[in-house]
Amino acid sequence: MGEDVAPQEFTRADRTRHREKVRQNLDVFAQMLRESRFDTDDPLTGLEVEFNLIDEVGDPALRNAEALDAIADPAFQTELGQFNIEMNVPPARLRGGGLTTFEEGLRRSLNRAEERSASVGAHLVMIGILPTLAEGHLTRETLSANPRYALLSEQILDARGEDIALSITGAEKLRTTADSIIPEAACTSTQFHVQTSPDDFAAYWNASQVIAGVQLAVSANSPYLLGKELWRETRIPLFEQATDTRSEELKAQGVRPRVWFGERWITSVFDLFEENVRYFPALLPVVDDEDPATALEAGRVPSLAELKLHNGTVYRWNRPVYDIADEMPHLRVENRLLAAGPTVADIMANAAFYFGLVRALAEDERPLWSQMSFSAAEENFHAGARDGIDARVYWPGVGQVAATELVLRRLLPLAHRGLEAWGVETAERERLLGIIEQRCLTGVTGAEWFIGRMHQRRSMERFDALRATLLDYTAGMHTNEPVHTWER
Template sequence: MGEDVSEQLKQSEFSRVHRREYRRKVQLCLDVFETMLAQSSFDFEKPLTGMEIECNLVDAEYQPAMNNSEVLEAIADPAYQTELGAYNIEFNVPPRRLPGRAALDLEDDVRASLNAAEAKAGTDGAHIVMIGILPTLMPEHLSGHWMSESTRYQALNDSIFTARGEDIMIDIAGPERLSLQTASIAPESACTSMQLHLQVSPADFANNWNAAQVLAGPQLALGANSPYFFGHHLWAETRIELFTQATDTRPDELKTQGVRPRVWFGERWITSIFDLFEENVRYFPSLLPQLSDEDPVAELAAGRTPKLSELRLHNGTVYRWNRPVYDIVNGRPHLRVENRVLPAGPTVLDMMANAAFYYGMLRALSEEDRPLWTKMSFAAAEANFVAAAQHGIDARLYWPGVGEVTPDELVLRRLLPMADEGLRRWEVATEVRDRYLGVIEGRAKTGRNGAVWQSTTVTALQDRGLTRPDALAEMLRLYCERMHSNEPVHTWDLPA
């Protein structure tokens, strides 16, 4: 829901004076950031990757378990944090480098940590599920005490509805259209994702961000895992449209005027990270205008690294699918591309495969002599993204030099060799490349990702006579069994 800087939110109500001063301070931070990009030494010589996994909690009947505070107390590990919903938790995987066999060690570490957390959560009667949208979540679960205890989340909810001035309309077409009104951002809590971070230099940021935007469509088509919401079969990756609508600060009149949404693909290729922060400041009013005591101009003049708290907090409330991040570690500033495209799950192996494909493709695409984004419009990249969210592995995507193509053909013929070459440039070991890209190849060849397995399984269970709610709960039980096996989703069996 935002960068770590927003965790320290001290208040939930803000005066007009606050907002005016915050706007001035954000602009000041932006000016200082521009100076830093020209003058400062950013840390990027040994780039780190990072991963965040948002998870759901369920009870013994595979219904949402609204007890994340008790579960987190039982887990007692600072790597696990609250998320928006009381049935959500987030696992922050420690950053590390890509070369060699590091990814295999990371897979082992993530599995061990999640298994330990699952065992401790079980003492409170909860189980941890990695999935894009919890399929057993129903409207009645999001009434009453659905939100985690947090000043930040309450302030965000209040600010969004103050900006809108009316309830939010959720209207998602699909095989079974869903249309409802909501008086809170509760539906947003259904959207659980996996976020991938890559540390980059200021000079390389634009190429990496542009490459991530190009890749978003194929990435999502392969990884879709959110076909159900509130019992309705909707998009292959319903999470994309649900997140967009559930945090929309615009009433219909502002949409008609072309005002940009807070959840945003963007509208153009960039030449610098500054372009994105400048857009944020120019287009989006503040949601959480908390002021810090820092004078960023004085900090920079004194030779220290400014925190730029206001700019970072503001950036944390503009939900780009590929978000720019400015951060400081051990006194040194660095920049990251945060990829927010993918849903969580189905298995740790699947998520590692998604990550390997992403990092390999990003390296290959960003280093091309004539980059792909010079051969396609930004609108085409966005259209690919939306088509992939709607139709998943059955989407049709545009790709320069190929034209309109299915994801399986695009991946098998074009993208897998590029991803392999990109990982080779990262000095990733051959066995690592083979393990993870083999999963991507298997998914493309079988045409089965998490969304396909979920919807096919529910259909089969209903054909046996189960009601939709019972079929969703049984599908989730089967899903959890297979999730713990760590066998990739394209190999999961289907009900006869």
Template structure:
């Protein structure tokens, strides 16, 4: 969720000053893109995973502060809801066995954290939406203690001027309201990071947008929310609605949402930051003392704090990231499409598929996005979120096609090519892409497994069935056997 901020109120003067500073940062960023030396020589990849906390019965455990104190590991951080935490896996280079490193590091950290969190009555689950969440958990009291979250909730509700409405039609229909952004906390994701040069950023972002639907279809893992079976990846509509600052009237006027697929292919990373500044008022107008132009003129690397904070409150499914390491700036694409889980093996297989496929497409001689309208990519995205592994999508040169057939026939060989270009080992490639292949052959991902188990428990009370299925899921999660084998 980004850096911590203090609780505070903002005046009109604060907002005016902040807007001017953000625009100054944007001007400096434009100059840096043409003049500065970004770190591009040996790109890193990264991984973050958001987790849910449950008690022994499978109900949400609102204990993230106690859990983090027990774990006492800086790689684990607070998240929006008291039933959430996040782990940041150290970045790695794929040519140095990065996929294996990610898997071993994530398993080791989770096993250690699980043993410590169980001492305070909480256990960890990797799933896109905790299915045992109930209406009572959607109250403001479920927010984490970090003042940033309450401040962000206040600013979104103030901008909206009314309660948040959640209205999702899927297998069943859910309609509810909330007086905070706690419903956003129900969305737990896996985020993949790819470092890239300024020159290549647009290609990597465009490729990430084009394949987001495929990632969703193959990796869907959140079919239930508040007791209702909805979309196979219900996180998508939930996140879009839970952080929407627009009233119905502003939606009718075509005002852009803060959770945003976008509206066009880009030619530069600057396009995205410039859109952020042009279209979206600041939610957290906090102004830093740094003069970014003076820092740049003095030979330093400006933090661009206001631009980065503003970027962190615009929730693109593929987000641009400007960051600094050891005084050197770099750029990353943050791919935020997928749910967490079901297992570490599934998560790293999803990572391998993304890293390989995005590189193959980004470095293709004929860009995929030159053959496909942006609106087609966006439609694919929502169809895949709704239908999951059974989705049919549009693909250039093929037309409408079953996602699993497209992956098996075309995209897995491309992902292999991309991973080889990254320098991944043959054994890593075979194992990880083999998991994706078997998922497509069996038609079983996390969402499908969970829904099928629930359909076998129709005689039980809905929440009793959800608890029983979640406990079964959690037990299988710890085996690290991929979901297609369940």
């Protein structure tokens, strides 16, 4: 969830001071981009996974503090809800077995964490939305203890001036309200990071936007919320609504949402940071002591603390990230749109598909985004989330096409080419991209598997069926066999 902040109240003077400081940050960032003060040699990739916690019968376990104490690993951190934790996987280069290194490290860490957290009655499960969440779990009392979360919730509710309303229509309909941003905690994701130079950033971000709808279609894994069957990737509308600072009147006026696909192709990473500052008031107007201009003139790397914190409260599905490692600044695209799970093997297949495809498209001589409108990419995004493996999307030169057909005929060869450019060996490419291929051929994603099992249990009370299916799902997760191979 970003940088920690201390509990505090903000005055009008704080907001004025912050606005001035964040604009200064933006000026210094522009200067840094012009002077190429960035780590661009041999770029890294990264991975984060968010987990839900359940008890022995499959209900949410509100024990993340106890689970983290038991796990005792700094790679695991709190997340928004007491039924969430997050794991950061050390960054790596893809060549020389990098994807397998990610996979083996993630499996080891998950198995060790599960063994330890089970001792406090909390079991880890990777799924986009915990299906057994009930209305009683979505109250402010289930926020994690980190003061950042309560402060962020308070600021969003104050900006709205009213409770958060959730309205999602899929196979069934859901209408409810919440008095905090805790519904956001229902959304657990896998996040892929790809480091890039300032010159290449726009191409990688645009490419990430182009493929977002197809990513969702072949990886959907959150079909149930509060007992209702909704979208195949219900996380998308849920997150868009749960973190919306706009009242109905501001929506009608066209004010942009903080959970945002965007509205245009970009030519520079600066476009995104500048939009964030121009369009969105600060939720956490914390001011750091550093003078970024002085730091830059002295040869130090500015932290740009205000710009980074503000950027962390604008929830783009493909987010720009400025960070510092080993006293060197770098940029990366954070691809945040996929659900966690179902297995580590499935996550790594999703990673291979993303890393390969985004590189192939970013390095194409004729950019795909020059051949399609931005609104078409956004429509694909929501179609992929709503319909999952059955989605139809628009693609230049093809028109409307089944997402599975597009993947099998066009995108998998591109992903192979991109992974080859990263230095990924043939066997590793074929194993992981073969999982994506088989999902398309069988029509089975995490969402489809879960819905199928639930439909077999129609005679059961809904939440009993959800608990039983979730326990079946968790058993499958621990086999690390891709979801398309599970018994249906």
